[in-house]
Amino acid sequence: MAITEQLQTLGIQIPPVPQALAAYIPSKRxxxxxxxxxxxxxxxxxxxxxxxxxxxxxxxxAQAEAKQCLLNALSTLLLHIESLDQVKSVVKLGVYVACDESFTEQHLVANGASELVVQIFGEKGKHARFAIGVSSLPLDACVELEMTVEVE
Structure with a gap:
């Protein structure tokens, strides 16, 4: 099944690319x-x-927020490819979780994004990952996500 069809089946729309909040670009090929x-x-x-x-x-x-981070990251891929069908492999996700010092389930927060990317891409969505807790994130967000993807 094409990724665009899979997104429709899952009821997911890729959002517009979020504007950069500082001196960087949304993604780089x-x-x-x-x-x-x-x-x-x-x-x-x-x-x-x-x-x-x-x-x-x-x-x-927080898992729902991680899913939104993933969708925003996918939108930035479309700056470099015409369609998400050109994704060959999701190589790695990095997930930062702003959390209370006693919170130790960052890996479960990251599962929100990890499980969604596999739902979307199937085997091509299986990836390496890190999930770490941090004291704060920009704008007081609770999650931030970066990804590396191999494309055609």
Whole structure:
């Protein structure tokens, strides 16, 4: 099944590319690899949630925010390719979780994005990953995600 059809089946629309918040570009292609800048869970240019996971933001809420980060990252891929059908492999995800110091389930927050990317791309979506806790993120976001993707 084509990725565009899979997105329709899942009821997912790829959002417009979020504007950069500082001096960087949303993504960069080098050969057959595309590296995204860190993507926040922005929707129409705004965060729907702010704060820290484990202190005001629940695990399920943070997983949903990680999914939005992933969709924003996918949108930046389309600056370099015509269609997500050109994705050969999702190589790596990096997930940063702004969390309370006692929160230790960053890996489960990252699963929100990891599980979604596999739903979208199937075997091509299986990836290496890191998930780390940080004291804060830009705009008081609770999650930030970067990805590396191999494209045709």
């Amino acid at each position: 080098s050969g057959n690899l595309v590296f995204t800048s860190g993507q926040l869970p922005l929707v129409a240019g705004k965060l729907t949630k702010t704060g820290k996971v484990g202190k005001g933001i629940t695990l399920p809420e």
